[in-house]
Amino acid sequence: MKKGLLIKEWLGITLETxxxxxxxxxxxxxxxxxxxxxxxxxxxxxxxxFAFSSIVIMxxxxxxxxxxxxxxxxxxxxxxxxxxxxxxxxxxxxxxxxTYVWPAEGEDFWFSTYIMCIVASFVSVVHLLYHxxxxxxxxxxxxxxxxxxxxxxxxxxxxxxxxxxxxxGLVEEDPKxxxxxxxxxxxIYRNIIYxxxxxxxxxxxxxxxxxxxxxxxxxxxxxSIELIIEDLHxxxxxxxxxxxxxxxxxxxxxxxxxxxxxxxxxTIRRQDNYLEFTNNIITDNSQTIEKQESSGLGLNNLFQxxxxxxxxxxxxxxxxxxxxxYYSVKIPILKSNESINH
Numbered sequence: 416m417k418k419g420l421l422i423k424e425w426l427g428i429t430l431e432t433x434x435x436x437x438x439x440x441x442x443x444x445x446x447x448x449x450x451x452x453x454x455x456x457x458x459x460x461x462x463x464x465f466a467f468s469s470i471v472i473m474x475x476x477x478x479x480x481x482x483x484x485x486x487x488x489x490x491x492x493x494x495x496x497x498x499x500x501x502x503x504x505x506x507x508x509x510x511x512x513x514t515y516v517w518p519a520e521g522e523d524f525w526f527s528t529y530i531m532c533i534v535a536s537f538v539s540v541v542h543l544l545y546h547x548x549x550x551x552x553x554x555x556x557x558x559x560x561x562x563x564x565x566x567x568x569x570x571x572x573x574x575x576x577x578x579x580x581x582x583x584g585l586v587e588e589d590p591k592x593x594x595x596x597x598x599x600x601x602x603i604y605r606n607i608i609y610x611x612x613x614x615x616x617x618x619x620x621x622x623x624x625x626x627x628x629x630x631x632x633x634x635x636x637x638x639s640i641e642l643i644i645e646d647l648h649x650x651x652x653x654x655x656x657x658x659x660x661x662x663x664x665x666x667x668x669x670x671x672x673x674x675x676x677x678x679x680x681x682t683i684r685r686q687d688n689y690l691e692f693t694n695n696i697i698t699d700n701s702q703t704i705e706k707q708e709s710s711g712l713g714l715n716n717l718f719q720x721x722x723x724x725x726x727x728x729x730x731x732x733x734x735x736x737x738x739x740x741y742y743s744v745k746i747p748i749l750k751s752n753e754s755i756n757h
Contacts, residue, residue, distance in 0.1 A: 424542065477543075614657060670742075693744075
């Protein structure tokens with residue numbers, strides 16, 4: 416803590432202790448209380464001393480806390496040290512006062528110093544709790560930011576690796592289509608790099624990227640993937656996790672064998688506060704293209720990032736309908752003003 420802030424907090428603890436102490440006496444002995452009691456140089460000196468000892472303990476505590484992990488035990492120990500040091504000061508003040516200045520004139524005088532000591536310790540612990548809470552909040556936000564960065568860092572090589580696998584297959588089959596794939600890939604990759612700096616993306620932008628992504632997927636599977644986007648009735652403040660649509664579409668392509676005879680149809684619709692991606696499950700296809708092995712990274716990444724952003728989770732289901740099977744992934748729709756819920 417900087418010197419200027421220490422002095423400011425010292426004065427704050429002194430003033431709060433003095434006011435709280437006098438309010439306490441006013442509530443206990445309001446009949447004999449007189450406003451002139453508020454201006455007592457000796458009480459002010461005591462408050463300044465108790466506040467100074469408290470600020471020293473607080474400064475040492477916060478300095479060590481920033482170097483080490485914060486814990487309830489450390490907070491309790493610091494509060495106890497503050498109280499004990501102020502008790503020792505109170506004993507010293509009363510001993511000096513009664514021995515060298517004047518003898519105690521009644522119990523009220525004797526106990527007033529200890530009451531002020533307790534009040535000062537309480538105020539100091541409240542200040543210390545405020546700082547500890549701020550440190551915990553800062554550490555939590557830093558951990559969340561780091562977790563987000565790590566999860567987003569997984570997406571870039573994941574997307575590039577899978578795209579390079581597709582390109583490798585195209586180079587052998589059709590060099591011209593491979594060249595077109597590279598051009599389409601470079602265009603969408605620029606957009607992905609731009610959007611990866613954000614945690615969320617507007618649904619309208621996400622749908623535009625989804626269309627571009629299906630275009631490059633169709634370079635690998637010509638006329639085999641169809642994307643249907645229904646009227647989503649979206650608001651300008653409604654968003655989803657960045658790259659969610661690409662991950663879901665990629666997962667659908669990876670686990671099926673799309674062809675012109677058995678195309679993969681991906682439908683995006685709104686279901687209340689969810690965006691639902693549904694695709695048919697292709698089980699009968701004579702095409703010799705092998706499914707790519709899945710590491711599960713894409714959807715796991717999606718679940719972890721949604722766990723950070725909101726309480727709702729993506730929902731994955733398999734639907735049987737008229738002898739056909741469909742795979743459904745529903746992801747929560749976020750609002751622009753939403754923040755981390757935990």
